[in-house]
Amino acid sequence: MAIDKVWSSQISHRAGELCLGGIAARSLATNFGTPTFFLDEQDFRDRARAWKSALVGAFGDHSGNVYYAAKAFICTEVARWVAQSRIGLDVCTGGELAVALAAGFPPERMQVHGNNKSMAEISQAIEIGVGVIVVDSLIEIARVASIAKSLGKSQKILLRLTPGIEAHTHESIATAHEDVKFGFSIASGAAWEAILKVCTHKEIELIGFHSHIGSQILATDAFGVAADRVIELAAKFRDEFGYELAELDLGGGFGIAYLPGDVPLLPEIVLPALWTAVESACQKYRLGIPKVSIEPGRAIVGPAMFTLYEIGTIKKVILENGAERNYISVDGGMSDNIRTSLYGAQYTGIIANRNCSDELALSRVVGKHCETGDIVIRDIYLPVDVVPGDLFAVPATGAYGRSMASNYNHVPRPPVVAVIDGKARVILRRETPADLLRLDM
Numbered sequence: 001m002a003i004d005k006v007w008s009s010q011i012s013h014r015a016g017e018l019c020l021g022g023i024a025a026r027s028l029a030t031n032f033g034t035p036t037f038f039l040d041e042q043d044f045r046d047r048a049r050a051w052k053s054a055l056v057g058a059f060g061d062h063s064g065n066v067y068y069a070a071k072a073f074i075c076t077e078v079a080r081w082v083a084q085s086r087i088g089l090d091v092c093t094g095g096e097l098a099v100a101l102a103a104g105f106p107p108e109r110m111q112v113h114g115n116n117k118s119m120a121e122i123s124q125a126i127e128i129g130v131g132v133i134v135v136d137s138l139i140e141i142a143r144v145a146s147i148a149k150s151l152g153k154s155q156k157i158l159l160r161l162t163p164g165i166e167a168h169t170h171e172s173i174a175t176a177h178e179d180v181k182f183g184f185s186i187a188s189g190a191a192w193e194a195i196l197k198v199c200t201h202k203e204i205e206l207i208g209f210h211s212h213i214g215s216q217i218l219a220t221d222a223f224g225v226a227a228d229r230v231i232e233l234a235a236k237f238r239d240e241f242g243y244e245l246a247e248l249d250l251g252g253g254f255g256i257a258y259l260p261g262d263v264p265l266l267p268e269i270v271l272p273a274l275w276t277a278v279e280s281a282c283q284k285y286r287l288g289i290p291k292v293s294i295e296p297g298r299a300i301v302g303p304a305m306f307t308l309y310e311i312g313t314i315k316k317v318i319l320e321n322g323a324e325r326n327y328i329s330v331d332g333g334m335s336d337n338i339r340t341s342l343y344g345a346q347y348t349g350i351i352a353n354r355n356c357s358d359e360l361a362l363s364r365v366v367g368k369h370c371e372t373g374d375i376v377i378r379d380i381y382l383p384v385d386v387v388p389g390d391l392f393a394v395p396a397t398g399a400y401g402r403s404m405a406s407n408y409n410h411v412p413r414p415p416v417v418a419v420i421d422g423k424a425r426v427i428l429r430r431e432t433p434a435d436l437l438r439l440d441m
């Protein structure tokens, strides 16, 4: 059976069973329980390396860093893999920073994001010596400067800019049009005002601009437009101040395949396109080419994980048009995957433990939570002979799955089990009822 792009590289199918690293789904479920996130460690490491080498391949001497966006998914073990992959880490809260530090991640390879970093978060970041703080507002310029001054340090910063792009993705994850909370608008003059402000503080060193246009973007053109607008501003900066900014960070947001037929934005496709856009914009505005960094999150961890559920109850519903729909309930739902109800994300899935009937029925895969919107897959055709106890696997759940998980309905959050070289180990354990009670006084 051909392995679809929605599955990670170490996935195979054997006699109807889904296998990861040669371990069959039934055995994974027996050993680790359900629901569980299974993380293909080789796939993760290969993707981290692929983004790095594609950046170097396309930009050569002008390649900056790949920063893995921790918010997609992080735990101490994964932070160690990121460190071993020789790429950087992008954190946006004190919590993500705490995980990175617990993993021994080198602070100088970290970049700190966020539109409302607290004073404590800024202080800690400067104190431990993070490489770069990406500054998001005028108030934050003043805060970073005053904290750096009181610590007797100088801090490198990037200014986050909004280039005014309507990226083709869901409203909740588009970040670079004018009416957003992030960054400084180029068009309105806010960006220029921020630049002038930064220049009044000698404790902060402006090394360049940052732009992140959104997430799950499947075409390269919007990145090119963003690069052009940001580079135009960098040229204006050079004209005004007589020197060129060394760095440009074009953010993350590279889309992955969720459904069969989706075409992911692969590193070897998008980075040469970014190079062309950056090079031609620099030529157009007569600017030297800066060092370019990127921040993929989803594109590294998303395809590397799948969720394994056990099917519980099954119910047939007659629709208005007389057709039938099978409601298939799994033992998790919106607490481990909020993306379907949050922004209509689409997933596929398969019965993972056996060969089933070729006859398919319109089905809806739902969770166990007390909301109608608790849907894992809204519409999917699944075999008619599905029974309670069957296993159901949903691919591409690595990004914004476990990291957005909640304890809604007091459901313990699922573990993450890493599989490599045919061996599986828990890297983030399952919560227990004791975990759920530990905050009650």
Ligand SMILES: *Cc1c(COP(=O)(O)O)cnc(C)c1O
Pocket (backbone or CB within 6 Å): 069, 071, 072, 090, 113, 212, 214, 215, 216, 251, 252, 253, 254, 295, 296, 297, 298, 299, 399
């Ligand atoms: C979320 C985010 C990313 C990562 O986005 P992906 O879609 O996961 O690649 C990168 N940079 C910034 C600033 C972000 O907010």
